Amino acid sequence: MSASANPRVSHDDVTVRDPLIRIRGLRTALNGKTIFEGVDLDIPRGRITAIMGPSGTGKTTLMRHITGQLAPDAGEIVVDGANVARIGRDALFGLREKIGYLFQNSALLTDYSVFENVAFPLRQHLKLPEELLRNIVLTKLQAVGLRGAANLMPSELSGGMMRRVALARAIVRDPMLIIYDEPFVGLDPIALNQILKLIRTLNQTLGITSILVAHELAAVRRIADSIYLLAGGKIAAHGAPDELARGETPWTRQFFSGEADGPVPFHYPAPDYAVQLGLAGAAP
Amino acid sequence: MSIVRKPPSRLADSLAQIGACGIFLFRILGAVPLSLRYLRETVRQVYFVGAMSLVIIMTCGLFVGMVLGLQLYHTLSIFGGTAALGTVVALSLYRELGPVVTALLFAGRAGTSITAEIGLMRATDQLDAMEMMAVDPLAYVVAPRFLAGIIAMPLLACVFNALGILGAHLVGVVWLGLDNGTFWSNMTSSVDVWSDVMTGVWKSLAFGAVCTLIATFQGYTTPPTSEGVAYATTRTVVFSSIATLAIDFVMTAFLM
Numbered sequence A: 001m002s003a004s005a006n007p008r009v010s011h012d013d014v015t016v017r018d019p020l021i022r023i024r025g026l027r028t029a030l031n032g033k034t035i036f037e038g039v040d041l042d043i044p045r046g047r048i049t050a051i052m053g054p055s056g057t058g059k060t061t062l063m064r065h066i067t068g069q070l071a072p073d074a075g076e077i078v079v080d081g082a083n084v085a086r087i088g089r090d091a092l093f094g095l096r097e098k099i100g101y102l103f104q105n106s107a108l109l110t111d112y113s114v115f116e117n118v119a120f121p122l123r124q125h126l127k128l129p130e131e132l133l134r135n136i137v138l139t140k141l142q143a144v145g146l147r148g149a150a151n152l153m154p155s156e157l158s159g160g161m162m163r164r165v166a167l168a169r170a171i172v173r174d175p176m177l178i179i180y181d182e183p184f185v186g187l188d189p190i191a192l193n194q195i196l197k198l199i200r201t202l203n204q205t206l207g208i209t210s211i212l213v214a215h216e217l218a219a220v221r222r223i224a225d226s227i228y229l230l231a232g233g234k235i236a237a238h239g240a241p242d243e244l245a246r247g248e249t250p251w252t253r254q255f256f257s258g259e260a261d262g263p264v265p266f267h268y269p270a271p272d273y274a275v276q277l278g279l280a281g282a283a284p
Numbered sequence B: 001m002s003i004v005r006k007p008p009s010r011l012a013d014s015l016a017q018i019g020a021c022g023i024f025l026f027r028i029l030g031a032v033p034l035s036l037r038y039l040r041e042t043v044r045q046v047y048f049v050g051a052m053s054l055v056i057i058m059t060c061g062l063f064v065g066m067v068l069g070l071q072l073y074h075t076l077s078i079f080g081g082t083a084a085l086g087t088v089v090a091l092s093l094y095r096e097l098g099p100v101v102t103a104l105l106f107a108g109r110a111g112t113s114i115t116a117e118i119g120l121m122r123a124t125d126q127l128d129a130m131e132m133m134a135v136d137p138l139a140y141v142v143a144p145r146f147l148a149g150i151i152a153m154p155l156l157a158c159v160f161n162a163l164g165i166l167g168a169h170l171v172g173v174v175w176l177g178l179d180n181g182t183f184w185s186n187m188t189s190s191v192d193v194w195s196d197v198m199t200g201v202w203k204s205l206a207f208g209a210v211c212t213l214i215a216t217f218q219g220y221t222t223p224p225t226s227e228g229v230a231y232a233t234t235r236t237v238v239f240s241s242i243a244t245l246a247i248d249f250v251m252t253a254f255l256m
């Protein structure tokens, strides 16, 4: 990889040497709606990088690009040296074996028990003795506090429990990269603390690169090494959590203080409200 | 899939669907070698689409056989040919009714459940989750069901035929008093394994492939909504029935 040898495309603040993921000039439109117009970003190895941004800006879409579930209209996405939009299916599957992905909606396999859900990636790809497999799965379930729920079916779980099972499934193979799409949704403060610790431990002890998509600034600040703020199809801000949280640009100030007015629109694009309600007078 | 979503017209939509279905068939066939790794999954599906359909197949087979026995007995008695009842019943079952009615029942019983199951997996992102875990849903979910349909359909048709003949025997021999020996000996002497029984088996194999292809295709490409799954299930029954009867005509013309 030659990422570091290319200062032309480096960011204004940091040039990441040999990033795990390098995205340049990403452009995407879905159903005619522009989602990204020129996104450049680097995910450094062994760090926790948070992606934040208003709902509907395309954070999940960005993760789908990174994992090759969705091809971009233009731009390159290089993950661990491979351009995911170009490589063949086998290479893509090889890459995905090294990625743990926590789906925003959990996406548990409803016909399998909690245990089998977590065991699924192991069973599919490794021929482990049953006892070892059992130990690995129970360890991961223990880490998310659900060892006792191993024999339940997904339909018997609450939303927050499903998130944690999905989390256990995402980390079960100790991958090179873990993508957490909103891991804190539906977690009570105790579970949230434990999950934060878990994410940090995985990152620190195993050196797993982590991408954290989340809205909770307080939680993100505690573990993330850097934050990308995504808004309006572009990277609106990038930097260390504390730096961004100070809110020195209009984007960060509005986003982190939660004001409705500012560069980040709260509303999905729509015709004029008064006009749509039929309250407007004669249009000029 | 994108070509299916925005049809310029209904005709173009139908043609695009057929084309997409054909491409899907090749993708399944491509995934079959990989799916041999999931042999247990295939066996499980044979149980689900095959063994679980047995009750409806047996019940319907019995009734169809009884109706056939009754109708043909009366028609044959006009010509004094009731001795041929066993032969006529067996031939119509083996060659036509067995494979066709089994396929129609299969589409309603197993096809719909395959479509709904896969459609729901699509709607709840389970197929995407498998892809993300580097498991090909075509090999893990679709191909086993496809193979199971091809395996189960001829077996179900055989069961249907057996029960049908039993039904005709009940009506003709037990109820209407036809001679038991005549019934069986006429049947065994004039039904040929290759030209009659195997004709039905070939048809069943084709129906099994087509019905499960349609069912899996409808489920796999369904819009991820409850309405989408509902429509897909309906389409499975409608398209499977039409395809079964159309292919039956073509195969009959060639196999005669």
Ligand SMILES: Nc1ncnc2c1ncn2[C@@H]1O[C@H](COP(=O)(O)OP(=O)(O)OP(=O)(O)O)[C@@H](O)[C@H]1O
Pocket: A030, A031, A035, A053, A054, A055, A056, A057, A058, A059, A060, A061, A062, A104
């Ligand atoms: N399959 C699709 N077809 C068309 N548009 C889509 C599709 N999926 C997502 N979008 C659009 O893409 C935009 C980004 O969606 P995405 O799910 O990536 O948002 P997000 O940033 O993850 O939001 P949230 O924080 O609410 O999860 C949305 O405006 C949505 O309307």
Ligand SMILES: [Mg+2]
Pocket: A059, A060, A061, A104, A181
């Ligand atoms: Mg999202």
